[in-house]
Amino acid sequence: MLIAVFAPFLAPFHPVDDADLMVSDEPPSMEYLFGTDNQGRDVLSRVIYGARISLSVGLISQLFNTIIGVVLGLSAGFFGKWWDDLVMGLTNIMLSIPSLIFALAVMALMGPGLFNVFLALGLTNWSYTCRITRSQTLTARNQDYVKAATALGYSKIRIMFTQVLPNIAGPILVIATLGVAGAILLEASLSFLGLGVQPPTPSWGGMLSAAREQLFTAPWISIFPGVAIFITVLGLNLLGDGLRDILDPHTSTQRG
Amino acid sequence: MTETELLLEVDNLQTHFFSFDGVAKAVDGVSFNLKRGETLGLVGESGCGKSVTALSIMRLIQSPPGKITGGRILFNGTDLLKLSNEKMRRIRGDRISMIFQEPMTSLNPVYTIADQIKEVFVNHRNLDKKAAFKKAVEVIRKVHIPSPDKRAEEYPHQLSGGMRQRAMIAMALACNPDILIADEPTTALDVSIQAQIIDLMLKLKEEFNAAILMITHDLGVIAEMAQRVLVMYAGRVVEEGTTQEIFDNPLHPYTRGLMNAVPVIGRRATEGRKRLQEIPGVVPSLFDLPKGCAFHPRCPEAFDLCRKMRPDMSAEPGVHRAACWLAQPRPGEIQSCPAEAPVSGEAL
């Protein structure tokens, strides 16, 4: 995260403008710590700038996912009846359409662009969040404190947002962190098929797949973004596990 | 084998849980003994260490975070704490067995009742599957489950709570153990079912002549089942005696408080609604026990000494005794100059 924010200060070169074809495909050296890519751009700088794109792809699209998933899941779980059936039907459909295919179709439809990548990924993966939110809502809805709120004359919307949502935020957050990792990887797959973030903007997935043919001739070009993805995914997974522990009422009550 | 044969001797048992917040001395120096054919009741409030005591005897404390840090558990003279895992495993379910509070979750949902009882015979008696099944049906019949052949092949979720608890009992008694530890066996059950189970246990005890360690927080159950009673508070035994003694002449203020806190059915009709006696305050956290006697902040009879020093048991195991300064001669030097002991309000 920090790396992403401070990219301009950390990166030794500009990821796009400092391209120099004369030094393309240079292996790592003192000047270019991670080597250069086929366009003669500093891989280190691109990895650092790529963090911005990849993380924002992950975060923003996951934000979309989470909002869609939570709103639908919460309302479905809470209001039930035909609305629940409808939302669950939709969720099941989304769940069964392969996410890559759906993202692919959305991308092809909306055309290229960073924002569209956010949107495509953001529209794709909400079904899981939605299911979890709904099932959590169903559990939370039957908690005594929710009944108490009803007895105290709270309106449904108020109960939904003040009583239910804060209590199911934990699992949702955990899914969201894992989803960020998923989105980063999905963007990489989209890039593989040529529909990811627009060049020359560096994204890890894009760098990785752009350099896949050079895996054996110039391994540094793809290894470093690969490692960056690995570390991020690992970090997010650990963060997810950590959040799970922190937000688990069992552990937190024991603390008290 | 005489009536007074000593089966189990627990001596200064210490079981602690190690967590980030500190060490919880869940069981802190518990001593008692158990004779063949006897039912020993273990009462106390939630979290006072009853289950941990039982699990320590079975050596089933989750580790980490738990650990038995001291004491001895002599079973027929051998120290269970010194046995190898393998040897201990052979004792479990065979010589000492245990039933748990939650009959709903204590049975594996994916195996039939017979399957789960069979295991005991296969494990401890090396029976083949067929013979084990026969034996299983036999014990199921013993615990008065109707149509045992049919029920044996059913899954736990197909049985009612009471039946599941019977199945648990059948499983525990399968190998005719010397000691049966029952950890709140009826708490999760309805009153009428509870009566059935208590009745059953009493009958089976006669038949098997096992010793029972009966854990409960319901004094009524104790009154009906136990010959002797241990009262625990915050990880320690605070009073021991025969049931009669405990009910008629409780030594420890905590025991007295318990007795008076429960409404007795029918008493209102005869004596009118007398205010129930409360034990003020809350059960202390194990991480943060008060100095001196752990009960003193809630004790109506507490005095200076209680706040400074923890009282030990007033006598050796086996007689009516309590861990209270009121029930025993106080240490000489303090007794002589009680005024010198400063009252420290901060001890609270």
Place this chain on the structure above:
Amino acid sequence: MLKVEDLKVHFPIKKGLLSKTVGKVHAVDGVNFELKAGETLGIVGESGCGKTTTGMATINLLKPTSGRVLYQGRDMASLDKQELRDLCKEMQIIFQDPYSSLNPRMVVRRILGDPMRLHGIARGKELDERVDYLMEKVGLTPEQAGRYPHEFSGGQRQRIGIARALTLKPKVIIGDEPVSALDVSIQAQIVNLLIDLQKEFGLSYVIIAHDLAVVEYLCDRIAVMYLGKVVEMTDYKNLYTCPKHPYTQALLSAVPSSHPNVEKTRILLEGDVPSPINPPSGCSFHPRCPKRMEICEKVRPEIKETGTGHTVACHLY
């Protein structure tokens, strides 16, 4: 004050993705009672007999399948939204489980304050004062209002639950097993608190419990439920001295004795409580009844008055 007439609550049993209704749970199957001002009514019965459901339907947390709940003569079903909200100020509920009945993400001050703000009972400084007042009333200190529920013990939480029920100054409080989850030593504190509050505020209680001793101690009149029906209703004295329904008798005898010297003759019931999905024909207690007669299998006994204020539904009388 509060009158429940032939209350029935049936839950549909749904199955499969098509949610076909395959049966009904007769959770509450015709319950009648009346609650007078300042009175305490007890409801006892075994697990699953419909006590909670009755309570929930009474304060309109559940919609009855049929029957009426009248509050001060007005049928609740006929009230509009605003009137229902106002009804909240009249009737409140205390839950059994002190752990799940408080929102774990809210501090106590909000738990107690929000409803009052919502109903415009108090705001600003006045609100804080009232929260402090309530805290003290239930035996907690005002300073503790800044804490989260998990920082309290079970007994203290139950006190908060009671304080919350009092926020809107209700006249009737329904206690759904308010002490069952508590330790013996804490139970007495809460029981005493309930009695004190009743005296002070002139409350009427409906206390739901399965512990006969507690109910007898707290309540003026007691209804014994079995499988969704009230089988016996009487005052506390009669309940102990002359229980009439065989089920009540068995229930009483099943209560463990209070002293090793008290010898009890137990009436052991056979079998388990039948499922409310297919209640037995006739008297629903007949399969377990030690005194069953032929008629019990076929005819459902009507509730009969067998003495002043003592009603029972049994063919023996």
Place this chain on the structure above:
Amino acid sequence: MLAYACRRLIQFVPTLLAISLIMFLLLNVLPGNAALMAAGDQDRNVDTHYIEQMKKDWGLDKPLWERYVIYLKDLATGDLGLSFLRRESVGDLIAQRLWPTLKLALVAMTVAILLGVPLGFYSAMKRGRLADTFTMMGAVSGVSMPQFWLGLLLMYLLAVKFPILPPQGYGDGDFVNVIMPGFTLGVGYMALLARTTRAAVVEILTTDYIRTARAKGLSEVLINRKHVMRNALILVLTTAGLQFGALMAQTVIVEKLFSWPGLGSLLVDSIFQRDIPITQGCILTIILIFLTVNLIVDLLYGLIDPRIRVSYK
């Protein structure tokens, strides 16, 4: 059980219809069309006459709703239509590709289960220790390892450096050909299953019935084998079932890498070529498989979990 299965099968219909509509709309508003693609790979002079001819022949000039109605009519008779570019029946095309993809997915799933489940189990047993951390880190790297990396690496190692496996291709359906792609595809899912298994086992280990089993004096080995395994299986099975659908759709990269004649590459190629009938057919097939697999998982569930078995009746 049979009745239950039938009922579930009938419930597929509305889902499939909804999906077909969504996908139909989505695909038909995509820019570009098959006729352009058919005019040649843009490598020769373009024949406009031909393009118009194509559009007419394929009905691309008709309004959208009319095309959907026609499509539905065909679908009702089990006809998935004719591929635009391949001029073959989509049904046949899919039939040819289905087995290779299923084979690939099954091998991958087997790899994932055979490696992932024991790994998760092991990790759960050693939870909190170093071995656990390492195993789970390995699992995460399995997830974040791009398939084409792993595939190429394996290919390099096992076909070039130590030529023990064919580098690519379907061969004549020989088993040796499926090993590498299957493994490549399976590793990511293995990691996922390892995590699920670990979580499931950790949870089960704290249940009361495991405590009961211990109290019975059963050995740890027996407890794990009998009591933990079966319960964990239930949870693992759901994950595996849900994942299977994803797996079927994620085969494209591996298929391209290993020249595997599967549905995934057919699907993705057809999207790029705007061959709508194939795309539709593939998606419906994949979803049908997904639904079927989940149905099977559900039914299997019943076999393993007696609690559910009863409710089928």
Place this chain on the structure above:
Amino acid sequence: ARSGGTIYFVAPYGGDVFSLDPHNSHRTQDSIISLNIHKCLYEWSPEKNMPVLALAESVKISPDGKVYTFKLRPNIKFHNGRQLTVDDVIWSYNRIMSLKPASNGSRFVRPILGAKEVEDGKAKTIKGLKKIDDLTLEVTLTEPVDLKYYLFWVNTCILPKEEVEKRGKSFMTNPVGCGPFKFVKWVKGSKLVVKKFDDFYLEGRPYLDKVVYNIMPESASRDLAFKAKKLDATIVGAVNYPQYLADPVYGKNLLEVAEMFTRHIGFNQSFKPFQNKKVRQAINYAIPADLIVKKLLKGKAYPARGYLPISSPAFDPKGKKYEFDLKKAKQLMKEAGYEKGFTVEQCVGTANKSWGTGIYEAAMPYLKKIGITLKIQQMEGAAMAERLRRGEYQMYIWSVGSGPDPLESLHRFHSNNAQAGGNFIAYNNPEFDKLLDKAAHTFDQKARIDLLKKADAVFVEDAPMWFFNYNKAVLASQPWVHNLSKVAVEMMYQDMTNVWVDDKSPRANEK
């Protein structure tokens, strides 16, 4: 030459083979294989770099260039054993014109008199095809075009009527032709096997017993498979080219040819700055095409001079070439009044490595120097094809076929060819048009070529595009493979008739 053995070849383009009925196919991928199963009147000769007679033994062309009289070889047999006659030719061409959906071969037959009427359903048979006898065919054209450049495409192959009708749809997957190899089997999406046709009309050929085509779209996998010796020959991608060049074994066996594809960036004339010729020229001067070819394409391309590629008969080696000259570029920009530069918002392109958005990326820093900023939009082929036809772009980067017939190639930019017809840049220059029209009516080969050279020069001077490069197709083969040829139309169009393997091949005796 040694007879026998099997060769493992590769079909590298865009996934599966679709159809082995060339009338019903439009893809390079399909033709690679069809080429060896089917035959046409003409075939491509790599040596002569133009089409030569194949099924026909001789041809007589009338002076006005409108009547061709073909004499077929007498010994041509279809794989089912039947003799091929003029009837088959006529039937095949009629089929091409009347297929539904339309056949991609139709445009090659359309110049024949009466073909269009058949296509439009107005006639049953093509009027311009006349059977003189079983082996003599008279073809009348509507316009004098150089028919060899039309009837050599495998899409115009001659098929046996009875087999096509018998097999119906399955003919596409199980074809019968008269080429050197017979179809054996096809594992969809993975590989395709053909085996020697013993009755092939050339005595003693083919040498090979079997050819296995592996369908391998991923270049990295191809590379590994080749190194694992599971491929006898493979097309080499830019990334691996230096490695192959340096390889002691493979380096000597590389076949290189300038393929007839011209990679370029097209300028949309409706974008104001691009209306100025000086701007277009400035861009041509500003981007170091040679350097990009060397670095990004690893030298695997020939920097472009004009539009027509090196292997085109009308290529002019002395023609004007825009050499990298930043000063001149700046000067031109200044003259054009764009000293401050401008931003090109829609630079469309695909993800292709050699002629996709990567080239924009490489060009960007250089264009920046003359003030031009690029905004890249990467998309897939289908979407791009539509945008090009609609003119919804400001710059596109693409590779288009620019051969083998130079006239046809240049005709793409004739003003009467619509944007949708391939003149994406909507080029319109009367001078250019005139030269092309004249060339079309000139039958003297040399004079015609000269006219076309001139036309290309006009085009280059106008600079409606940035001329990037002509693909250098590189075929690597194992040392035991002989007689593969440099095919300028498309390197992978390898006619296996003359290819043989020596006994060092691990598959020397595989049947």
